[in-house]
Structure formats: structure tokens, C-alpha cells
Amino acid sequence: MAKIIVVTSGKGGVGKTTSSASFASGLALRGHKTAVLDFDVGLRNLDLIMGCERRVVYDMINVINREASLTQALIKDKHCENLYVLPASQTRDKDALSEEGVERILEELKAMDFEFIICDSPAGIERGAVLALTFADEAIIVTNPEVSSVRDSDRILGIIQAKSRRAQDGNEPVKEHLLVTRYVPKRVDAGEMLSHQDVQEILRIPLLGIIPESESVLHASNQGNPAIHIDGSDVSEAYKDVVGRFLGEDLPLRFADYEKPGLLSRLFKGK
Amino acid sequence: MSKNQASKPLEIKISTVVAVAALLGDTDLATLAASLKQITGGTPDYFEDDFTLLDFGPATPAPAPGSIDWPKLIALFRSYRLNPVAVRNAPAALDGEIRQQGLSIDTMQQPRQAEPAPAVPVPAAAAVPGPRPASASTTAMVIDTPVRGGQRIYARGCDLILMGMVNPGAEVIADGSIHVYAPLRGRALAGAGGNAQARIFSLTMEAELISIAGIYRTFDEGWPKDLAKKPVQVRLIEDRIDLTAIAIK
Numbered sequence: 001m002a003k004i005i006v007v008t009s010g011k012g013g014v015g016k017t018t019s020s021a022s023f024a025s026g027l028a029l030r031g032h033k034t035a036v037l038d039f040d041v042g043l044r045n046l047d048l049i050m051g052c053e054r055r056v057v058y059d060m061i062n063v064i065n066r067e068a069s070l071t072q073a074l075i076k077d078k079h080c081e082n083l084y085v086l087p088a089s090q091t092r093d094k095d096a097l098s099e100e101g102v103e104r105i106l107e108e109l110k111a112m113d114f115e116f117i118i119c120d121s122p123a124g125i126e127r128g129a130v131l132a133l134t135f136a137d138e139a140i141i142v143t144n145p146e147v148s149s150v151r152d153s154d155r156i157l158g159i160i161q162a163k164s165r166r167a168q169d170g171n172e173p174v175k176e177h178l179l180v181t182r183y184v185p186k187r188v189d190a191g192e193m194l195s196h197q198d199v200q201e202i203l204r205i206p207l208l209g210i211i212p213e214s215e216s217v218l219h220a221s222n223q224g225n226p227a228i229h230i231d232g233s234d235v236s237e238a239y240k241d242v243v244g245r246f247l248g249e250d251l252p253l254r255f256a257d258y259e260k261p262g263l264l265s266r267l268f269k270g271k
Numbered sequence: 272m273s274k275n276q277a278s279k280p281l282e283i284k285i286s287t288v289v290a291v292a293a294l295l296g297d298t299d300l301a302t303l304a305a306s307l308k309q310i311t312g313g314t315p316d317y318f319e320d321d322f323t324l325l326d327f328g329p330a331t332p333a334p335a336p337g338s339i340d341w342p343k344l345i346a347l348f349r350s351y352r353l354n355p356v357a358v359r360n361a362p363a364a365l366d367g368e369i370r371q372q373g374l375s376i377d378t379m380q381q382p383r384q385a386e387p388a389p390a391v392p393v394p395a396a397a398a399v400p401g402p403r404p405a406s407a408s409t410t411a412m413v414i415d416t417p418v419r420g421g422q423r424i425y426a427r428g429c430d431l432i433l434m435g436m437v438n439p440g441a442e443v444i445a446d447g448s449i450h451v452y453a454p455l456r457g458r459a460l461a462g463a464g465g466n467a468q469a470r471i472f473s474l475t476m477e478a479e480l481i482s483i484a485g486i487y488r489t490f491d492e493g494w495p496k497d498l499a500k501k502p503v504q505v506r507l508i509e510d511r512i513d514l515t516a517i518a519i520k
Contacts, residue, residue: 151420154438158419202438202456204417 002110004117006136006174008160010152012123014144015181018217019239020120021049022228023140026243028083029228032115035074037086037105039132040122041097044088050077051224052085061089064101070108079229084114094127102131125159133160138175140208144182145194150202153178157203177208179242184213185258196256209242211235212255289425289444290322291353296329298339300347307351316352323353324377328360336364341372411447418443418457425463439479445469454500460487467507472517476503481512488512 007020017040024036037060038046047053052075058068063086070086077083086105089096109117121132133139139160143153157176161167164174180196187193196210214235220227228239234255241251260266297303311317325348327334345355357375358365369376412426414433420440424431430447433455437443441457446464448471455473462469462484471481477500480489486507493499495514502517 151440154420155440158422158441161416161419162422204436 002114002117003137004106004119004135005138005140006119006121006133006160007140007142008121008129008133008156009123009142009149010125010129010154010156011144011149014142014149015179015211015217016123016142017046017049017120018221018227019140019142019179019181019211019242020046020118021226022235022239023243023246024083024116024118025077025080025226025228026239027116027118027247028077028080030243030247031082033082033113034116034118035084035086035109035114036118036120037132038088038120039097039128040120041088041092041094041128042090043122044090046120047075047085047087048224049221050085050226051079052077052087053224056087059087059089060105061092061096063105064096064098070105070112079225097127097131099131099134103135106135125156129156130159130163133164133174135165136160136174137166138177140177140179141203141205142179142181143199143203145180145188145196145199147194150194150199153203157205176205177246178203178205179208179211181211182213183210183255185256189258207253208245209238210253210255211238211242287423288322289427290324290356291318291427292324292326292359293348293353293355294326294329296331298327298330298334298344300340300343303344304347307347307353311351318352320352320354323348323355324357324359325355325361325374326359327362333362334365336362336368339365339368341368341374345372345374412445417453420457428464431461437478448472458482459505461505462507467510469506471505472503474502475500476505481505483507483512486510486512 007016007023009016020036024034028034036046036050038044040046041061047056055075058073060073062068063070063073074084074086077085106117119132119136122128141153141157143149160174160176166172166174178200180199183196184193188195196207200207212234214233216230216233216235217227220230227233227235230236238255241254244251295303348355355374357377358369359377361369366376411430411432412424414424414431415435417435418424418433418437418441420438423442424444426445426447428446431443431445431449433443433449433451434453436453437451437455437457437459439456442460443449443457444460444463446462446466448469449459449461451459451473454475454477456477456479458480459471459478460482461471465484467484469483471483476494476498478490480487483505484507498514498516502519504515504517506513
């Protein structure tokens, strides 16, 4: 049975699209047929991060308006087998999205034997964000270790509780996961940044993983190559851990602690 | 606020009000009239022209288009000083006739409460105005889930007991007292109907704002050190807010 997972945050710019791209790629690399959908109508950028912006012919709104079939709109990812991208529209606005249309697309994806359907939410709590979470079975709440991001994540958790189909139908609630992104252990140690424990204290949802702040993320998006594919980088390793933990593996938490470099490295690296 | 305020003839803003939800299990006017009489005990000012949401969720079967005499229904509620302003959970086919009555259609859902509304086994009565208490007791509303920022809970006519945290930006309101067996980080307004005896309790007190019967205090500089994040009781002593630590052995 397919799982619908929303990647959301409330706050903008925290790493939802970056995470959706890498998380979906990670699942696909493990052999699971995965689709990733961009709900940011009008400001789409999932296709840029995935590196398929020049192959976009039809988008989600075309499918909702029955101007194209889902098969025509889905773009097969060039980095992984098993991964398909449904881009958002650039020219229409969010009013073109309808609950009935989104539901129909998700049902069709399930019928196509997709195992995981990742919904990349836009920032905010308006229509696009609400539709991205409406049909979710699980939610990944992307949060920066910083007060306004935590507040917004708390808000979106309340909205999932109230507006998801599962909540409205009285079914088992949406399973929530915390993903802390842009983490800098050195600044946490210095008391400049909230620790992941501080974030958990306020949000009280299980921690799925920590993604460290890294220059690799900018390189990745410039190249249209999801960060998880940059083998050996800390971000790639962190996302792989996230995928593993999501699939039930018991993995130790990495990239959470600051290790003071030894005296010699400090002298010669000057960091 | 803008200096030009005096020259603006009209401003439209988002506002929230407290409303009463009338849950209609039956649409027969005679049955509803009998229920309303029983609920109000014949007292003419039991309600105070409250904003009323007519919720057709419990009605089985769902009302068919044209089956409801709206003017008579609205007049009935108004005669008990409940003012219908909106409808919720009516079949979509009725939308047109609802709007014709000048009623709005409410599509928003309330935040989930700890348990689903109990099926109301009231003798001969079907309409039950008022909040849906989550517990079997009629003296307190109990909420087990955390209250997240932006959510609001209102316990009308009773105490409010919260087993989960109340986050910054959340608002919990009760006509009675508010008991939080978890961190209280948002706003808590007890004695909302004017009851100065109401109190606020929390095991971990970090509230942004507390109020009893309208007398409030904010914590701009944070809570006093000896009380912050500790078990604290808030009450009114002669119109002044009093904060006391709760001794837990």
C-alpha cells in the first residue's frame, strides 16, 4: 500500500525542497518506486533542484484540468531508476489546485504501484501547503534550529492535526517526524544556536535526523543534482541516514556534536 | 497604526469571535423547540444573542434540499436568543438555499479534541447547543493532545484540563479554571465569563499571557526567577493577579 509523505515546515527557506529531492532520491536508490510532487504552484523549483527543468512539458495543473495525462506529465529522473517527478505549474496560481484534483492524482499514482509519494509543500499555511498535507499518511517537518522556524513548525503541526484527511475522518493520525536542517554543532556549543534537543523539547515529535549546514547544498542545487548524490559529503551521508531511519533502521545520530579539532589541526587549519 | 486612520471610512480585518455550535441531530421543528425549551429551562435570557453555528453533522439522514423551513428554523433559535449566522456540515446541495437566508457556510474544522463527541442520549431532545466536552464529566473539558501555536481551545461553562503542552502562540480559554499538567507556554484566559474565582495552574509555568476574569498580565521580561518553569498557581486576590509556587513534595 502506497505511503503519502508530506515534507513541510511552515517557514520558508528551511530546506523542504532540498530535503524532498534527496529523500525521494534516497528511497528510489533503495529500490522503491517513488514519486515526488511539487505543490508550489507559480513558484515551482523542485524541477530545478532535481535537474529536470528543461524536460517539463506538462505539470500538475495540466493533469488536474485533464489537459494531460499523469503519464505524460511525470518526468523520469535521470539520476535514479524508480524515481519520477511531477512538476508544479509556473504560469498558473494556487487557485488552480483543487482538493478533488489532487486526490485523483494521488489515487492514480497508487494504482501505478508507487510505493512512496512525496509531496513537497510550499512555505506558508495557504492552499498549496494545506493541499500538500491533506492526504498525507506521514509528515516530515523540516525545521531550522532557530526560533521563528520552530514556531512555524509548531503551527504547521497544529494544521496537520486539524486539516488532514486522517484527522477529519477520525482515522489514525498522521505520523510526524522532525528533520532538523542547517545544523551547526559549533554554534550550538557556543550557545548561539538552538540544539536539536531544544527543538524537540518544544515540538515533541520523534527526531528523524539532522542535516548539517553545508556548502555542498548550494553546489547541488546549482547543478540540478540532489545533495544525496554527492557521495562522501556530510549532507549526503546525513540524508542517507534519514532514509535508513525512516525505513526502520536503528542508526546512531551523526553530525550532532562538535568535535574540537586537536591543537595541531587548529594551528594549521586556522578554523 | 497609520496616521491616516481618521480619514479611513472603513477597514476590513480578520477577527475571531466565540460562537455557539448547535448540533442538530433532528431537523423537525417541534422536536427542536422542545429541546430548546428543556435546555434553557424556560429562562428567556439563558443565551445572550450568541453567534450560532447550525451544525447538521449529527443529522441522520442528512437533510434533503428543500426539506428545511429555514425562516421558521432561524426564528426558533432567535426566540431563544441564539443568533444563527452560519451553517456547518450540511450537504452541498443545500448551499444555495442556505446562502439565500443570508447565512454563511463554515468549512473550517475545529482542532481535534481528546475524544470524539459522545452520541447524545438526551430524552426526546435532539439539538444540543454548546461545545463538545471530550470527557464524560460535565464539569471539565479534558484535552490530551498538545495545543500547537495558532490553535485555540474554549471550555464554555466549565474548567479546562490540558494533559499536553500549550505552545507559544496557542490560546486556551475557560469560563472556569485552567489546569495544565504540562508546560504552559502560550496564553491562558480563565474565568472568561467573569468568574473571578477561577485559577490557572501549570506544572511548568512559562505562559506568554495569563488572564483571570479579564484582568491580565504579560511577561515581557519573563517570569520571576523563582517561578519560571516551575509549578505555579495564578489567581486573583482583590483584583490583583497573584502568582504563587505550588509546593510539590
